[in-house]
Amino acid sequence: MPIxxxxxxSMLLFCIGIMGALMRRNAxxxxxxxxxxxxxxxxxxxxxxxxxxxxxxxxxxxxxxxVAAAEVAVGLAVIVMMYRKVHSVDINILNRLKH
Numbered sequence: 001m002p003i004x005x006x007x008x009x010s011m012l013l014f015c016i017g018i019m020g021a022l023m024r025r026n027a028x029x030x031x032x033x034x035x036x037x038x039x040x041x042x043x044x045x046x047x048x049x050x051x052x053x054x055x056x057x058x059x060x061x062x063x064x065x066x067v068a069a070a071e072v073a074v075g076l077a078v079i080v081m082m083y084r085k086v087h088s089v090d091i092n093i094l095n096r097l098k099h
Contacts, residue, residue: 003051010044013040014036016036017034017035017036017040018033027079035071038068046061
């Protein structure tokens with residue numbers, strides 16, 4: 001399979017993630033869109049690793065997976081605490097927490 005297919009799929013997934021993160025107001029949906037963007041980068045790095053027969057890019061993929069796992073732990077904890085405080089996961093309500 002040519003590298004252009006991987007590039008197109010990765011670009012498509014990343015653009016969907018950006019649009020979802022910018023347009024949605026639900027914190028859980030935004031969280032999932034950020035994970036989608038990280039997976040798009042992982043796909044691109046693995047495709048380049050296969051193309052150049054170099055395992056260095058796959059090491060970066062593992063680092064991104066570790067960062068994504070830490071993001072899941074911290075992000076879900078923040079979302080749960082936000083829901084306990086205001087009984088909503090709408091990010092516009094976060095402005096009320098300042099006062």
